[in-house]
Structure formats: C-alpha cells, structure tokens
Amino acid sequence: xxxxxxxxxxxxxxxxxxxxxxxxxxxxxxxxxxxxxxxxxxxxxxxxxxxxxxxxxxxxxxxxxxxxxxxxxxxxxxxxxxxxxxxxxxxxxxxxxxxxxxxxxxxxxxxxxxxxxxxxxxxxxxxxxxxxxxxxxxxxxxxxxxxxxxxxxxxxxxxxxxxxxxxxxxxxxxxxxxxxxxxxxxxxxxxxxxxxxxxxxxxxxxxxxxxxxxxxxxxxxxxxxxxxxxxxxxxxxxxxxxxxxxxxxxxxxxxxxxxxxxxxxxxxxxxxxxxxxxxxxxxxxxxxxxxxxxxxxxxxxxxxxxxxxxxxxxxxxxxxxxxxxxxxxxxxxxxxxxxxxxxxxxxxxxxxxxxxxxxxxxxxxxxxxxxxxxxxxxxxxxxxxxxxxxxxxxxxxxxxxxxxxxxxxxxxxxxxxxxxxxxxxxxxxxxxxxxxxxxxxxxxxxxxxxxxxxxxxxxxxxxxxxxxxxxxxxxxxxxxxxxxxxxxxxxxxxxxxxxxxxxxxxxxxxxxxxxxxxxxxxxxxxxxxxxxxxxxxxxxxxxxxxxxxxxxxxxxxxxxxxxxxxxxxxxxxxxxxxxxxxxxxxxxxxxxxxxxxxxxxxxxxxxxxxxxxxxxxxxxxxxxxxxxxxxxxxxx
Numbered sequence: 001x002x003x004x005x006x007x008x009x010x011x012x013x014x015x016x017x018x019x020x021x022x023x024x025x026x027x028x029x030x031x032x033x034x035x036x037x038x039x040x041x042x043x044x045x046x047x048x049x050x051x052x053x054x055x056x057x058x059x060x061x062x063x064x065x066x067x068x069x070x071x072x073x074x075x076x077x078x079x080x081x082x083x084x085x086x087x088x089x090x091x092x093x094x095x096x097x098x099x100x101x102x103x104x105x106x107x108x109x110x111x112x113x114x115x116x117x118x119x120x121x122x123x124x125x126x127x128x129x130x131x132x133x134x135x136x137x138x139x140x141x142x143x144x145x146x147x148x149x150x151x152x153x154x155x156x157x158x159x160x161x162x163x164x165x166x167x168x169x170x171x172x173x174x175x176x177x178x179x180x181x182x183x184x185x186x187x188x189x190x191x192x193x194x195x196x197x198x199x200x201x202x203x204x205x206x207x208x209x210x211x212x213x214x215x216x217x218x219x220x221x222x223x224x225x226x227x228x229x230x231x232x233x234x235x236x237x238x239x240x241x242x243x244x245x246x247x248x249x250x251x252x253x254x255x256x257x258x259x260x261x262x263x264x265x266x267x268x269x270x271x272x273x274x275x276x277x278x279x280x281x282x283x284x285x286x287x288x289x290x291x292x293x294x295x296x297x298x299x300x301x302x303x304x305x306x307x308x309x310x311x312x313x314x315x316x317x318x319x320x321x322x323x324x325x326x327x328x329x330x331x332x333x334x335x336x337x338x339x340x341x342x343x344x345x346x347x348x349x350x351x352x353x354x355x356x357x358x359x360x361x362x363x364x365x366x367x368x369x370x371x372x373x374x375x376x377x378x379x380x381x382x383x384x385x386x387x388x389x390x391x392x393x394x395x396x397x398x399x400x401x402x403x404x405x406x407x408x409x410x411x412x413x414x415x416x417x418x419x420x421x422x423x424x425x426x427x428x429x430x431x432x433x434x435x436x437x438x439x440x441x442x443x444x445x446x447x448x449x450x451x452x453x454x455x456x457x458x459x460x461x462x463x464x465x466x467x468x469x470x471x472x473x474x475x476x477x478x479x480x481x482x483x484x485x486x487x488x489x490x491x492x493x494x495x496x497x498x499x500x501x502x503x504x505x506x507x508x509x510x511x512x513x514x515x516x517x518x519x520x521x522x523x524x525x526x527x528x529x530x531x532x533x534x535x536x537x538x539x540x541x542x543x544x545x546x547x548x549x550x551x552x553x554x555x556x557x558x559x560x561x562x563x564x565x566x567x568x569x570x571x572x573x574x575x576x577x578x579x580x581x582x583x584x585x586x587x588x589x590x591x592x593x594x595x596x597x598x599x600x601x602x603x604x605x606x607x608x609x610x611x612x613x614x615x616x617x618x619x620x621x622x623x624x625x626x627x628x629x630x631x632x633x634x635x636x
Contacts (some may be wrong), residue, residue, distance in 0.1 A: 007345060007524050010228045024242055026158040028249035029165050030311050031070070035214050036256035037116065037308030044209065044257050048264020053182070053457055056189030059257055062209040065404030067250050068397055070215050072380050074242045075243065076217045080392040081230035084219035085323055087383040088376065096327040097600070098379060100553040103323055104596065105369050106316040107211060107557065110345045113309050114352020117141055120305035127150055138243035138353055147318075152338045154224040157314055164307040165252065171300030172259045174309045178297070179262050209257050214374035217315030235391060256304070309349075317341040327550050350600070351565065369407070429476045433490065436469060437602050441609045449498050459499060463506040466495035470511025470530060474518070488526070488589065489533035490598040495545070496537025497602075504534025525571035529563035531592030536562070551598050556596035 034414050047055060073084045080087070121137035135511065148160065231238045277586040321337045324330040381401050393401075440446055445461055448454040454462075470491030477486030486513050495503025512530035516523045540555050541547075562571075564584055572580050 011335065012291070013299060021241055021244070021298055021304070023403060024117055024222070024225065024238075025245045025248065026162060027218055027225050028070075028242075028245045029252065030158065030161045030221050030315070031215065031218045032252040032256075033161055033165055033250040033304065033307040034217065034311040034315065036253050041174070044260040045264040048261035051266075053185045053198070053261065053263045056186065056258075056261070059193045059254065059261070060190065060208045063250055065400060066215060067246055068400040068404065069240075069377060069380065070218050070246055070250075071243065072393055072401065073216065073219045073383055074246070075174075075235075076380075076383060076387065077222045077576050078129060078238055078242070079230050079235055079387055081223075081226070083223045083322055084320070084380075084383075086218055086326060088379055090378045090386065091382055096378065099323045099327050100549045100600075101372055102216070102597075103320055103550065104374075104553050104557055104592070105372065107345075107348070108321060108553035108592070109312070109316070109369070110348035111352045114138075114349040115133040116305050117349065118353060119127045120309075121238070122301045123302040124306070127295055127302075128299050135353060139350070141306060142310075145306070145313065146342065148310060149314055149342055150339065151317055152335050154221070158221075158225075158309075160541075161307060161311060164303055167303055168256070168307070169252070169301055171250045171296050171303070172256065173472045174298065175259055176262065179266055181262060209253070213369050213376070214312070214315070215321060216376070216485060217311075220315055220318045220322070228236075232391075250402065255578055258391060286423065288343035294555070312636065313342065313345050317345060327548070334483065374405050374409035377401060377408060381405070410429070414546060421588055424447075425441060429487070432472070432476075433469065433487075433598055434605070437450045438589045439607050440465065441605050442600075454499070459503055462495055462503050463510070466491040466498075466503075467507040467510025468505055469494070474511065474515050487513075487594045487598060488530055489563060490595055492530055492534030493537035493555070493559060493599065494602055496534045496539070497541045497599075499538070501535045501538030504535070504536075504538040505531055521572065521575055523570065525568045526563075528571065529567045531563060532567065534558045545602055547606075549603060552598045552599040554597050557592045560588060562594040564591070 015592060049066070067196065076082075076084055076087050085099050085102070088102070089096055091098055115136045118134065118143060121134045124137055124141075125134050149157065176416035219238050243245075315352035318336050320341050321334060324334075325334070332340070384398075445454075445458055445465075449457050449462070469489075473486050473490055477488070489508075490503050491511055492508035494509035508531035515530060516527040538560055539554070544551055564587055568583065569580055
C-alpha cells in the first residue's frame, strides 16, 4: 500500500482550503462588474467632471452601506437556501407587492440597457479601422450577448465574467498610470465636507456608487452557485468566507469608481453633456491627452459596459423567472422560461436603440428604483429578524442598515423631484378612484358580474361608470406642454377585467372620445390607445381565471407600453422625434406606476369584500345549523 507523504497531505489540504475560499468569489465579482458599469459612465464620470475628487468620502459612505446590504442578502440566502426574493414575499402588506414592483423595475431597466449598449458602441467605434454605423455595432453586440446567454449555463456565464474582470483590472490599472492623479486632492477628498453647490452630486453619488436594486441579484447568483442548498451547519464559516469575498468585490467596485472619477476629474470644467455625448467626449478626451493608452482604456470601457449588460440581463432573467414561478404560478420549465424572458428583454433593448436620449430613460427608471431600494433596506432588516437567532445579523449590521436605509429614503425623495411633482399627486387623485371602487365592489351590479348573471342593462351601467372614470382620469391629469399626464386607461382596463372586451372597448370609447375632443397633436393616438386598453383588459380576464398583483402589474405596464411606446410613436410619425421622446420620458414611468397602483387597489378592495362575504356566509351557516328558524334577511 502506497504511503501518502505529509507534504502531499499538506498540499491537498491547502488546495482544498483555497478552493473553499474561492468558491463564493464568482457571484460577488459578477455583481461587481454589473454595478460598476451601470453607474460609472453616467453618474460617477459626471461627478468627477463637476466636483473633482472632493466627494470621495461620499463614495466610501455609499460602499459601506451597500456592503452591509449585500452581506445581509448573502446571510439570508445561505441560511435558507432561497433567494432574497422569496424572503421579500414575507414582508407584510398586499400579497407579493415587493417582488411585483421589483419585477416592473427590472423590466423597465431593459430600456436603459439599450442606452448602455449604444454608449459601448460609441467606444468600440473608435477602435474599428473601417466605418461601421454605431447602431450596427450595438445590434451585433446584443446578438452576441443572446448567443452567450442562450444555454442558461451559470458556470459558463461565471467563467466569462471572471475573464472580463481580469481584463478590466489590467486595463484600468494601466489607465491610472496614464492619468495624472493629484494625490493631495485625493487625500482631501476623504474629508467630509458639505457645500450647497454640490449637494445634488452628493445625492447622486450615494445612489450611484455600488448601485441599488441590482444588489438583490447577488442572491440569485449565490443561489445558483450553491444549488439552493442551505448552509445551516457551517454558516459562520461560510459567512467568514463571504466577508472576504465581498471585500474583494466591493474593492473592485471602489477601484472602478475611482477610475471613472479620475477620468471625469481630468476633464473637469467641461460643459454639461448628455450621456451618449459623454461617451464621445470621454473617448475624444482620452485620445487627445493620453494617446498611447487610449486604445486599451476605450476597449476596457466597452468590455465593462458589455459585461454590465450580460450580467444585468442574466441576473434579471433568473430573478424574474423565479418570481413568475413562485409568486405568479407560472408552470413553464425554468430553462424555457429563462429563454423567453431573455428574448423579451432583448426585444426591449432593441427597441431602445431607436429611442434617442437614453440618459432620460435611465433617469426616469431610477425614480422608482431608488425609493424602492431604500424601502427594501428596511424589509431586509425585517427578514433578518425572522431568521433563527443564531443566524441573525449583529447590532452593528442592524445599525448600519437602519441608518443607511433611512438616509437613502430621504435622499431618494429629495432627489427624484419629478416623482414628487407628478407621480405622488396622481396617486393622491387615485384616492377618489379607490372610493368609487369601494362602492362599486359592494353594489348589486358587481355581484351580478361575480355570479355571471349580468344583463345588458348591467353592461350599460358598467360602461358608463368606468367610462366616466376614464374621463375623470383625463380631467385630473397634469398638463406638461401639450401632454396630459393621466390615468385615463385605468377605467377601460377595469371595465374589461370585469365585463369583458366589449365593455372595455365601450368604456374606452367614452374616455378616448373625450380626450380626442380636447385636441392637440397627441389626441388621436391617446384616444386609440384608450380603446385598446379596454380590449386588452377584457382579453386578459378571459385567459386569467384568477387575478394576482403580479399579473395586474404586468397588465398595467403592458398597456402603458403599448400606449406610449407603440401606438403613440406610430401615429405621430410626422412630428419631430425630439418631441415624441420628450412625451415618452415624461409619461411612461409615472403612468405605468399609477396604472399598476390603481389595478392593485381594485384587487385589494375586491379581495377584502370576498373575505368579508365568506365570513358572513360562514356565520350564517353556523347560526342556521344551531337555529333552523334563523333568517339573515330579517336581521338586515
């Protein structure tokens, strides 16, 4: 029998320990490349150009909070063997409300990813020796991403991202050696200093560095890595490894943030540029100031943005796939569903290629993302508290999470002025809608539709009620130039859900007809879209036997996407594209939010009424069983 030497045993143990240390590194590096690219080009480069290195302390504060956020997510995932999205479903409130809104935001962010690929195409354009249109470069990049992700293999995807991280680290290390770094200014940048002139940049950096809701995707990749097996027996040891890996990952994020801040600082004093133009400006600036390093820096920027889109699509597809199967009851096989979501996301990105000013789309999507991220921070504390005592976070972790979540919520509300100006007042107007829905649900008319005995007279009343509600949605909207920000489509969709496509179309004719009578260059597409909304609501009801918040959220966003992203552009082809884009960026996010809120309010009122009705029926049955002469009608 061959003897095993002590050195061989030691070597084997060393390799095993190294393998254990590196096992969890993949998911955190995927997260690192995803969040670095999304925030670097847009906010961090702009902050460096506007404020130099003076806000480095803000970056440090943001990374500390988001490190704690990611650590809490990892602890839940390893302790339970579930993704964080399963845990979020346990937060009190309407069923699945958290994952519903996260799904909406993840879907909307695909439009922003089209902007990232266009920017990446700008970078690559500088390196190609022959003339290829930037749009073609972006389309080819998207096609390559679809091919890479099509198999849905996590291992293949992880190896690709790890290779990208290595290329980026080498490329941007070389970038820093090519740039002039004033170390005195860098050191001073870590000294906290508040000045009114850069308050907006402080708020922007707190949200941008380390990203926001994207951190939740870390749980998905960690779940894939572990195969969904909980690590309850050796959780403390696994969490020690996770702490080290998170330090590496967030160190990479800090490094990438510093690179983009430095590039922006070297371009300090330049006039404000839109995001796509910023990509051109960065490329041109690098070519002029450090020409010998320019090709590597520009290529690294393209790799970063491509890696951001690859990891962003994969993480969101896996997350939405899990949410649809768990919360939505979708019975499609995981791999097939992943591919369907991948194709859907790709179609949205492809559509975004033809929409100018991608920075506005990214900004409007972040309106809701930043607020929800802060709310989820408090939700993570709640979820952690429900774990067994030995698996819960420390007091230091709780303090960091509570302080950070409160600060982020305040900043999100202060920064996102458009939501305060338009979105919240629209929700306030929905209070009237809630009152109407409350009385309708309790009426004999609603009961007739529940029992399937509605008459033509009932149909007429249904159309009138929700047609007038559609008119009210226009009357109580906001006028922005020639555009009315409204919730006109809500009435016809509800009529369709209750009475079918005919009722929805008829209510849409009332609401759409009133909108058309007001005139304006958007009158015709808005009127047509209102009728289409009612028909879609009726068709959806025929396919869905039961309504859930997730289904209604998909319906609400889908209706507004058809209205604003399809019908509206088709019927305004003769008008300047800039005006069309302005309408889209002003209306789509806010109107989608309000539409979803209105539909879910209806579901909540209906469910509450059904529960009360079932309780009354149970009480009546019990009392009749005890007293055969009991008549509930006499008591009424």
